[in-house]
Amino acid sequence: MRFHFAVKAIAAIAMLCTAASCVTVDQSQRGGLNLFGGANSSSRDVSKMPLTSEQLGQLTTGRKSLVRTDEMFLFAKNGRLLYEDREARTYSQGLWFLKKAKVDAANGRVDDMLCVAINSVEKAAFTVMPCIRLFPDPEGRKNTYLGISADCANTDTVMTRCNFEDRTFGYFVSFERPERPIPLRPTLVDNNDGTISDRATGLQWMQCSLGQQNLNQYQCATQPQPVNGGVADAQKMVSEFNKNGGVAGKVDWRLPTPEELKSLVICSNGKPTPLADGESCTEPLSSGQSRQLAQPTFDSVFYGEGAPYLTSRIEQQDLGRLASAFGKFGKLAWTVDFSSGLANPNVPAEAVSSMRSSRSGKVADPVYIRLVRNDTGGPKPATGSKKTK
Structure with a gap:
């Protein structure tokens, strides 16, 4: 299953909810992503806590990348993002953000989110951000993470409002690109x-x-x-x-x-x-x-x-x-x-x-x-x- 990055031509309405209220958002103003292609994971058991903002920061600094199937997210400085579709051999530039959202209002739980937008050069260009929470791999594989998605409001603050009802999932592998490749031939x-x-x-x-x-x-x-x-x-x-x-x-x-x-x-x-x-x-x-x-x-x-x-x-x-x-x-x-x-x-x-x-x-x-x-x-x-x- 693969990501889909085309913004829908016909507007759809998404509900973004907090413990107190819900708001409707024009899907045509979304940041251009439909994470994981729509596989529902509402029944998936996630017993571990998601990565914190500090851990997410470590995955998005230096020369780090997140890879899933034939796609790659390369995190650049100043919140810039390079997306590579290696199957189609195409590249897109976008933005990435770290946000927080209330997940469990009764217990006051707040999770950290990694939000991305493709083909957007200004944050104000969209109202909805596709975001993911990253969890340690349930099977314990190193540098592998389970990502669970949510559509979140594009806010000017660190806190955002998300729809966690229609969530999807997928696995990511993190790796660090070498600073410079080394020639194989000594000449x-x-x-x-x-x-x-x-x-x-x-x-x-x-x-x-x-x-x-x-x-x-x-x-x-x-x-x-x-x-x-x-x-x-x-x-x-x-x-x-x-x-x-x-x-x-x-x-x-x-x-x-x-x-x-x-x-x-x-x-x-x-x-x-x-x-x-x-x-x-x-x-x-x-x-x-x-x-x-x-x-x-x-x-x-x-x-x-x-x-x-x-x-x-x-x-x-x-x-x-x-x-x-x-x-x-x-x-x-x-x-x-x-x-x-x-x-x-x-x-x-x-x-x-x-x-x-x-x-x-x-x-x-x-x-x-x-x-x-x-x-x-x-x-x-x-x-x-x-x-x-």
Whole structure:
């Protein structure tokens, strides 16, 4: 069961109650969340007390994240929130708050709540906050919490009013993202300025994919920008990036050649690299090599997607089944697919973003960009490359 973040187009009325009174709230002014997709947990036995505001604060400071299924909440400074839908490969920014609410009026019990709002940049943009109480895992699993939801009023004070009748539940895992990833290859050097130098090739790479941005302490936190159009449009994207200051004070970034981009491929199944053109981490395989593969197939010091990345090479090809759309012969652009390590000419140069699957007719995976430059201040490129394991 998954979260749902779309604000309903048709207003519904929710009742927010305290021991003394209830108030009606327009659901269209809700903070954009329907936690846990609506699984009712009114019969679930929760014998332990929920986390206190101090404990919740520890889960939302530093580089902490809460993860559930294919979704992740990353808590940034100043009450900012980054939500990642890893299945849809989308990001949304929002807000988070710590609140208190009366749960048991007869006994005066007040619980601490973690409240969130997606796609909202101002607290005043909504009247209802989806909130959760987090409980220690009933089975005692470390860093795992049972979350029980409630719709709460958006108040200007720490105290809020919540509807605890129609509650839902779900499990969260807390983890802390490493401050900086460590390169797997000893030839890669993290320059701590958004670039990675490769001492073996004399190249300097952007650590983020083009379009990714930092969000407070989270590096390359946003979604990469796919190529929209053809290779000429991609070159315009690169030109604009350099005109706007590039990265690390360098403004001579460019599209890599297939050979350069292939130098980043790592096959976690132990297959030696660099791969030959038309070869992937799983095709062909030698005896004893597994088809199980970690994705994306580049070093963990880089950020991006397990998807095709564009190169600068364009060549004339017989387009075969694509002939009706692009003519019998046309220009194809080379990509390196970091879901498999495969490098080949497989997207029309004039319509990279329009490449369609010959089987389903659906638009294929987006094509992304990782920029490179010649690192003139570093070692010179190697004259030959040896396969590495």
